[in-house]
Amino acid sequence: MNVHEYQAKALFREYGVPVPDGELATTPAEAAAAARSLGTGLVVVKAQVHAGGRGKGGGVKLANSPAEAEKAASEILGMTLHTPQTPPEGKIVRKVYIEAGSAIARELYLAILLDRAAEKFAIVASTEGGMEIEVVAAETPDKILTVLVDPNEGLQDFQARRLAFGLGLEAKQIGDFVSFVRGLYRLYLEKDCTQVEINPLVVTEDGKLFALDGKLNFDDNALFRHPEIAALRDAEEEDPRERAAAEIGLSYVGLDGNIGCMVNGAGLAMATLDMISHCGGSPANFLDAGGGVQEEQVKAAFKLILQDEQVKAILVNIFGGIVRCDLIAEGVVAAANELDVRVPVVVRLQGTNASEGRKILQESGLALIPAETLAEAGDKVVAAVGSA
Secondary structure (H helix, E strand, O other): OEOOHHHHHHHHHHOOOOOOOEEEEOOHHHHHHHHHHHOOOOEEEEEOOOOOOOHHHOOEEEEOOHHHHHHHHHHHOOOEEOOOOOOOOOEEOOOEEEEEOOOEEEEEEEEEEEEOOOOEEEEEEEOOOOOOHHHHHHHOHHHEEEEEEOOOOOOOHHHHHHHHHHOOOOHHHHHHHHHHHHHHHHHHHHOOEEEEEEEEEEEEOOOOEEEOOOEEEEOHHHHHHOHHHHOOOOHHHOOHHHHHHHHOOOEEEEOOOOEEEEEOOHHHHHHHHHHHHHOOOOEOEEEEOOOOOOHHHHHHHHHHHHOOOOOOEEEEEEEEOOOOHHHHHHHHHHHHHHOOOOOOEEEEEEEOOHHHHHHHHHOOOOOEEEEOOHHHHHHHHHHHHHHO
16 A cells, blocks of 8 residues: 655654655645745645656646745646656646755665565665666666665664765764664554655755655555554545455456456466466456455456456456356356456366366357466467457
8 A cells, every 4th residue: 555745754753754844735725825834935846646756747846935836736736647657647636745845965765675585674775866766776776775684683773874874974964864764664664564765865955864755655464453554545546446356355456458367366367467478468457356256256357357448358267276166157157248248258267166167158158268278278368359
């Protein structure tokens, strides 16, 4: 789960991580009032959407007075913001954050995430703040600093100081940086984050450290422990299909291809996507219906897949371990009849009652395309898209 910048900064404050003063606004008048309340002269008007690169898309503007803040907010609110991190259709801006301006001397980068290969937490820093970290990693990897923190030992001060030295901070700033990193690390652990990112972390002209931007991702599986975090969810920022899938126990991620996929099991779903690509096709989604998928979930899965107008064929790939293939077959037939499915559907059933399931499909009178192996299913669904 993601949150907005203003929400991330509220959590930063709670954990002692310095951020500039700021207020949320949903109308131009509120933006003017916020700028007046901050009383700093220069303010920054920032679009609040779940995407980076907002400045490049016109979603961040400077204002030197409440009147200018009101004008900037009127230009940003309601706009469809396009950045490298938004979907092709962009994101509509519904709120802005009015933040006190900062006299910036340096821009740095800082993040905490999980290094699965090392089985440790990685604290990543760079002198190239304000840039996309992927670009820095590709073009100047020597400018990325990393320390690995053993979860059993916790963050040690010397590790934070090592980063501070690598960033070229002055002696008087090193202690502040250690406290800064400790606050972020405590937030990361206590709130079950999957990523904490500050880009940029700025050093002001008077030598202070501020999180000028903030991005927090949380582990969905841990939200039951954090109702206060779950309450921060902005449903309007999420893919409506992914939200609808989560409400009925399905895992769905929209992709940009034209072959819809319904699979039970995350590993099998990933293998299915790989096979489609290997056969020359392009998957339209990742959809894990779960090990105990039932007929109603099959119908719901078909509805989700068919909401994507780009879908030209569907591949159903089911391994009957816990679930019975004959029940899945009944669900596929019911969904195809009820939803009047007009795209080719390739069905591969293996496992418990697979032969009974195939018989149900065969006797349904529907133009369902059977497949025995995953490779055969991939070939057939790609061919079906071509014929469609």
